[in-house]
Amino acid sequence: MAGDRASYRDALRQRDYRLLITAFLIDSVGGWAYNVVLIVYVFDRTGSPTWISVFLAASWVPKMLLAPYAGLLADRHERTRIMLASALSALAVMGAIAALVYVDAPLLLILLLAIALAVCVTPYNPAAQALLIDAVGEKDLPAANALFLTVESLVIVIGPAIGGLLLLTGEPVTAMALNALTFLVTALIVIRIQTRSRGGALEEASESRVRQLTAGLRALRSEPVATVLVLYCLLCTAAAATTSVLYVQLSQQFGTGTEGYSYLLAGFALGGVASASVTNRLAAGRLAAPVLAGMLLLSLPFIVTIWVEGPILGTLLQVLAGAGMVIVDVLAITALQRQMPRAVMSRVFALLDAGVYAASIVGSFVTAALLGATDVRTTLLVLGLGFSALSIAGIRPLVLADRRSVNAVAALQPRIALLQQLDLFAVLPRTALEELARSLAEVQAEPGEVLIREGADADALWILLTGQVEVLSQGESRHPQQLPSLGPGSYFGEIGLLRGVPRTATVRTTEPSTLYRVAAEPFLEAVQGGRASSSLLAIANTRLARSHPRLSTESMPAA
Structure with a gap:
């Protein structure tokens, strides 16, 4: 543990890394509080899991479709400028959403602005992830990524908790205003970042736009192990996305009401915090065993939850699931940052983002469809068995990669x-x-x-x-x-x-x-x-x- 703390300190010595992680923390807390309140707001107005999936898709589909272009944008222009423009445009749209929620405007209008918000924020993440590599050295990347995911897990505790408190006020517009404020603070922090980072898209000007857009895909295909890890990351994302729909139903099963949604999210996030020190060490070792263990930790709680009726045990199971998700994510992200050419790094992460949003859409809609056709327990069984089976079925490439790695070393x-x-x-x-x-x-x-x-x-x-x-x-x-x-x-x-x-x-x-x-x-x-x-x-x-x-x-x- 002392070594982990030292490696975290090494990463945090980098001023721009501290600014990046602070901006991420502030923005994400507001975003999670907003998402929790929005989901409950939509459910209270419609009583429909399908409407929840529609609003989630409104956020994810634009990001999925625009992610390759956002990555190209972040590889063509200076990355902090992209991040600043993204935050300021999101501030304007979020203010409009708050106004519509305040007057209980038709859901369709709120949905359209939610789509616009997704368009505005899409370029931020590929630019920030590529900038991270220039803000810290290769030596500190595993610790930097693990710390980022630890903060993300803390955010999923703090954000939904704030969202839950805001729900008690009965004024969902407060969460919308808070999220708008976090975009403003994020923009002010990004202005202070000194690292200047740009990809290689300008040097590729003679290439066709299609080749520039697909440069990330070509780079990813050249690294089979990283590709397999990305696929596991997407499977992990699909499993995590099911909780966006399931937690509303499970909170009813556990007798906590719709407000219990935030408790389950907090448990999921606490698991990520608990696993942070482990993931930092795993990033330098073999891949197959920790990836499979992480996926099973994420998948098996679905099955066990079938027989759970109390909120305490139900939340503890989500702690295990959250730990599994962070393990897989850290391994995949660190492998990408180490193996991908920096000139196309933003486009590689944009490709990953597009896949993440696609997996999230599939996970949420499949869950909504299962809940509509069956009941909660059957849905949990199908999801738990399905994700576990896919995790085991796909592990062979990583086992072979571990063997090759051992022999090569x-x-x-x-x-x-x-x-x-x-x-x-x-x-x-x-x-x-x-x-x-x-x-x-x-x-x-x-x-x-x-x-x-x-x-x-x-x-x-x-x-x-x-x-x-x-x-x-x-x-x-x-x-x-x-x-x-x-x-x-x-x-x-x-x-x-x-x-x-x-x-x-x-x-x-x-x-x-x-x-x-x-x-x-x-x-x-x-x-x-x-x-x-x-x-x-x-x-x-x-x-x-x-x-x-x-x-x-x-x-x-x-x-």
């Missing part, structure tokens, strides 16, 4: 051990070392072969396994000078990569040598994600002082 172990011995990578997490080990290209060099030429562009780091190299530099004096030779276990080429300057020396083999070549991109991703070790910066500065003293006196930029 075992094969990489000698390379990982070598990297761990280098002070160059002293602070890198295990996941970053594994990615770096995969990128190593072995090179056999003959005596006299020039590996680096002074003045050339910096394109790679070199690690010397066997042999010896000499280092020559004209430096600022323009007089050739011999610098200390390097032997096995040495590395060179880091100065140009870290400084973003041309090569400062020529490196040439003096005997047959074996080396690893690390291309610039994986090297920089590794040291930028984990932050460069102090020894790496010190050694780079010492080497630079020998040939370019003036450059060495300049501060070394954080890697």
